[in-house]
Amino acid sequence: MKTWLFSLGAGLYLTSGTFAFASAQLAPSTLKLDAAAVQQAGIVMAKAQLRPFSDELKAPGEVKIDAYTTVLVSPRIDSQVVARKTRLGDLVKAGEPLVTLSSVDVAETESALIMAEQDWQRIAALGPQAVSARRYNEAKVQRDQARAKLLAYGLSEGQIQAVLRGGSARADGSYALLSPVAGRITSDDFIVGERIQPGRPLFTIVDEDTVWVDAQLPPADAGQVSAGDAARILAHDTAFPGTVLQRSHQTNERTRTSLVRIKVNNARDALHPGELVDVRIAVAVGNQVLAVPSEAIVLLQNQPTVFVDQGQGQFEPAPVVTGETRQGWIEIKDGLKVGTPYVRDGAFTLKARLLRSLLGEE
Incomplete structure (x- = not known):
């Protein structure tokens, strides 16, 4: 009582x-x-119930693109920009044309493929009994090499089939650079008519459903953090849940801080690269204690x-x-x-x- x-x-x-x-x-x-x-x-x-009682480490952070879901798109061969198909900020799908390019090497290889395909079709119709084994194999290898070369230049199988269907009229060396993934275009630094060297990035495509937040912590605090720890990102009067991906084992010589990288779900597109945010990382403190939610x-x-x-x-x-x-x-x-x-x-x-x-x- x-x-x-x-x-x-x-x-x-x-x-x-x-x-x-x-x-x-x-x-x-x-x-x-x-x-x-x-x-x-x-x-x-x-x-x-008993539960591990945790404390929160506080640190400033910066939103970064998720490099694991980011793709740089560049031509694999010397080309010239013919026409722009997309613009900065556009959402694109995988396989969508981004820009039309033109290349002399592509034109020559397309012509070689068309001739090799026609030659192969004639020989294949005759059959290996009507021609020598060497001629039969040479025709097949020439057709396959030309196809493989176009694939190496960055053309898709669908684009190659379009060249074969169009014949010599289609072998003009123009081809579309396709998006390898779905995402948003965050950079497209080029102009129409510009000659582009192989490997130069024309587009950066980012899947914005997740972002990274890089937090800078004193080494003593960073030493308490482990991959998988829960974190909160405070921005726009909202707390976004996140998970620690990794912590650096090297201290920045200038700031004397260690980097802790956090993965954050950004399906609502609320966080953008370059933003400064506040970071809270949960770390275990002491033994388990009996605790209830504050609203109880x-x-x-x-x-x-x-x-x-x-x-x-x-x-x-x-x-x-x-x-x-x-x-x-x-x-x-x-x-x-x-x-x-x-x-x-x-x-x-x-x-x-x-x-x-x-x-x-x-």
């Missing part, structure tokens, strides 16, 4: 587990709700209280002694045992109903 005292108005007090008014009107300290009322109140139960605790007579599930829709307020608060969890030092069912969500609703019952409104 617990003794409670509440200042809810003149003459209201609680003694020996029973609420009473000065007029001797009694009300039970235990609330009882039917299933419909429990559902309507949005009550969610949980069992008190209410104040009754300035006493932190949780509602304990007594079964059959009965909820009893239980005073607790609290400790530290970290990431929305409050340590419980006394008043609640491991395994005890308590109200995780809906404690404020139960508090309101309890106060109304004391006032005779329920």
Whole structure:
């Protein structure tokens, strides 16, 4: 039996587990709700459990592109820009034409392929019995080499088939540079008519569904971080969840900090490369402790209280002694045992109903 005292108005007090008014009107300290009322109140139960208590390291960070989902698109052979098909900022699909290029080497190889294909078709129709094995194999190898050369230049199988269907009229050396992945074009530094050397990037295509955030931490703090640790990115009045990918094992000589890289889901396209953000990285501190979510605790007579599930829709307020608060969890030092069912969500609703019952409104 617990003794409670509440200042809810003149003459209201609680003694020996029973609420009473000065007029001797009694009300039970235990609330009882039917299933419909429990559902309507949005009550969610949980069992008190030990959990690792974590602290957060704070650091500045910068949003970077996810290099694992970023592609540079460049020609593989000396070419000239004929026509632009896409523009900066466009979303493109895999296989979509980005720019039309023209190359003398491509034109020569296309002509060689057309002739080799025609020669091969004649010999293949005659069959290996009608021609020498050497001539048969030479025709096939010449056709295959020309095809492989165009593939090496960056033409797709579909583009090669289009050349064969179009014949000599199609062998003009023009070809479309195709996007290898789906994403957004974040750079396209060239102009129409410009001659492009092999390997020069024409486009940067980024899948913006994920980004990296590079945080700079003092070496002592970075040493507490491990791959897989949870992190939060604070930007635009919003906290974005992330996961630590890696931490550098080298200290920057200029800033005397260590880099910690965090992967962040950016499906809403809220974060963009170059932005400065605040980083919070969760790190384990000490042993496991009994803790409940902060929303499970209410104040009754300035006493932190949780509602304990007594079964059959009965909820009893239980005073607790609290400790530290970290990431929305409050340590419980006394008043609640491991395994005890308590109200995780809906404690404020139960508090309101309890106060109304004391006032005779329920």
